Amino acid sequence: MGCFxxxxxxxxxxxxxxxxxxxxxxxxxxxxPSNPLKAGFRxxxxxxxxxxxxxxxxxxxxxxxxxxxxxxVVRAVCAGISGVDRRAVHRPLxxxxxxxxxxxxxxxxxxxxxxxxAAVRDAPGIIVIGGTGSIAFARDDQGALLRAGGxxxxxxxxxxxxxxxxxxxxAALEAFDGRGPHTLLMNRICRHLDLRDISEIISKTLxxxxxxxxxxxxTEAAREGDLVARHLCDDAARxxxxxxxxxxxxxGWTRRATPVVTTGGVFKSSILIRRxxxxxxxxxxxxxxxxxxxxxxVEGALWLARxxxxxxx
Numbered sequence: 001m002g003c004f005x006x007x008x009x010x011x012x013x014x015x016x017x018x019x020x021x022x023x024x025x026x027x028x029x030x031x032x033p034s035n036p037l038k039a040g041f042r043x044x045x046x047x048x049x050x051x052x053x054x055x056x057x058x059x060x061x062x063x064x065x066x067x068x069x070x071x072x073v074v075r076a077v078c079a080g081i082s083g084v085d086r087r088a089v090h091r092p093l094x095x096x097x098x099x100x101x102x103x104x105x106x107x108x109x110x111x112x113x114x115x116x117x118a119a120v121r122d123a124p125g126i127i128v129i130g131g132t133g134s135i136a137f138a139r140d141d142q143g144a145l146l147r148a149g150g151x152x153x154x155x156x157x158x159x160x161x162x163x164x165x166x167x168x169x170x171a172a173l174e175a176f177d178g179r180g181p182h183t184l185l186m187n188r189i190c191r192h193l194d195l196r197d198i199s200e201i202i203s204k205t206l207x208x209x210x211x212x213x214x215x216x217x218x219t220e221a222a223r224e225g226d227l228v229a230r231h232l233c234d235d236a237a238r239x240x241x242x243x244x245x246x247x248x249x250x251x252g253w254t255r256r257a258t259p260v261v262t263t264g265g266v267f268k269s270s271i272l273i274r275r276x277x278x279x280x281x282x283x284x285x286x287x288x289x290x291x292x293x294x295x296x297x298v299e300g301a302l303w304l305a306r307x308x309x310x311x312x313x
Contacts, residue, residue: 002021002072002073002074002075002076002104002309003018003019003020003021003026003059003073003074003075004018004019004020004021004074004075004076004077004302004305004306004309005017005018005052005055005074005076005077005078005101005103005302005305006019006077006078006079006080006114006298006299006300006301006302006303006304006305007048007051007052007077007078007079007080007081007298007301008080008111008114008296008297008298008300008301009033009034009035009044009047009048009079009080009081009082009111010033010034010035010081010082010111011033011035011038011039011082011132011209012033013030013031013032013033014030014031014032014033014034014047014048014050014051015028015029015030015051015296015298016028016029016030016031016048016051016052016054016055016298017055017298017299017301017302018055018056018058018059018074019302019306021075023306026055026058026059027054027055027056027057027058027059028055028058029050029051029052029054029055029058030051030054031047031048031050031051031054032047032050033047034047034048034081035081035082035083036081036083036084036089036093037082037083037086037089038083041092041093041096044081044093045093045096045100048079048081048097048101049100049101052077052101056073061073072102072103072104073102074101074102074103074104075103075104075105075309076103076104076105076106076107076305076306076308076309077097077101077103077105077106077107077305078107078108078109078114078301078302078304078305078308079097079106079107079108079109079301080109080110080111080112080113080114080115080297080298080300080301080304081093081108081109081110081111082110082111084108084109084110085110085147085150090108093108094106094108104309105305105308105309107304107305107308109304110137111129111297112127112129112135112136112137112147112150113137113145113300113304114297114298114300114301114304115127115129115137115261115263115293115297115300116137116138116139116145116261116300117300117301117303117304118293118295118296118297118298118299118300118303119259119261119263119293119295119300120139120259120261121303122139122143122307123139123259124138124139124140124141124251124253124258125138125139125258125259125260125261126138126244126247126248126258126259126260126261127261127262127263127293128240128243128244128260128261128262128263128267128277129150129262129263129264130159130160130161130236130240130262130263130264130265130266130267130273131160131161131263131264131265131266132157132160132161132162132208132209132212132265133150133152133153133157133160133162134149134150134156134157134158134159134160134163134239134240134243134264134266135147135148135149135150135157135243136148136149136150136243136244136246136247137247138247138248138250138251140250140251141251146247146250146251147247148243148244148246148247149243149246153208158236158239158240158242159235159236159237159238159239159240159243159266160212160236160266161212161213161215161264161265161266162208162211162212163236163239164212164214164215164218164232164233164236164266165211165212165213165214165215165218166211167232167235168185168189168214168215168217168218168229168232169189169198169201169211169214171183171185171228171232172185172186172189172198172201173198173199173201175198175228176197176198176199180228181227181228182228183221183226183227183228183229184221184224184226184228184229185214185217185218185221185226185228185229186198188217188220188221189201189214189217192213192214192217215265215266215269216269218232218233219233219269219270219272219273222270222272223272230272233270233272233273233276234276236266236273237272237273237274237275237276237277237279237280238276238280240262240266240267240273240277241277241280241281241284242280244260244281244285244288245281245284245285248284248285248288249284253285253288254284254285255285255286255287256285256287256288257287257288257289258285258287258288258289259288259289259291260281260288260289260290260291261290261291261292261293262274262277262290262291262292262293263292263293263297267292268292274292277290278290
């Protein structure tokens with residue numbers, strides 16, 4: 001009956017799982033980053049193809065099975081790739097997938113959509129992702145997908161690691177000027193970047209990941225009782241909760257025990273933010289059930305691939 005392939009591609013790594021018709025896992029593989037907006041199209045395509053071919057090899061298929069000229073051993077493939085919710089990214093990448101990954105069916109969707117599938121399968125529910133960026137997705141009672149946030153830096157991604165890192169620098173500069181209260185963040189950021197004082201940061205050219213890397217400094221300072229850091233964590237939790245609240249309102253779920261699943265480094269690394277997230281969320285929807293994502297998003301991609309293949313007559 002053929003195999004099914006699920007791919008989770010992000011700004012750090014690409015994960016691929018291959019399963020048989022019964023859902024038995026045949027192989028897993030990883031490669032480098034495949035977010036085309038960050039790695040570039042050619043690099044993203046190379047890493048996706050590398051993970052796909054590694055899965056086939058580990059499952060015992062000959063190298064020729066990966067060539068588009070041969071009959072496909074993959075019945076359906078679903079790839080959840082960060083950045084593909086933009087039409088200018090989705091169209092060329094899907095066309096490339098159809099040429100280079102031989103399969104009967106291809107689905108290209110966002111990393112948030114496969115995380116939602118990993119969280120709730122095809123049931124109604126919400127996923128909130130707090131990583132370098134932030135976004136929330138929901139599947140409503142009719143099966144339609146709803147989205148909030150995730151509109152990118154510099155205009156959105158509130159509550160994300162990048163947003164926390166940027167606000168940490170702003171708070172440190174305000175403390176340096178005397179415009180804001182003293183904070184441990186000033187010395188922590190200076191130590192992290194080997195600066196003599198925080199004012200030197202304005203001459204630095206920092207990538208998004210470097211700014212997001214200040215986020216652990218914020219949570220560490222918050223655990224040590226730094227009031228500025230604790231305030232930043234609470235603000236981030238409220239911003240992330242607002243993503244879920246927007247979807248709860250649109251779906252009409254504010255008085256329902258809806259599952260709200262969280263994932264991403266911001267949630268995973270800070271119990272303070274997780275608790276504040278629940279507190280802010282339950283002010284608007286007291287019955288919601290909040291939990292951390294228990295399954296890897298690539299499992300959601302594989303589930304969607306199998307669902308796609310099952311639609312065949």
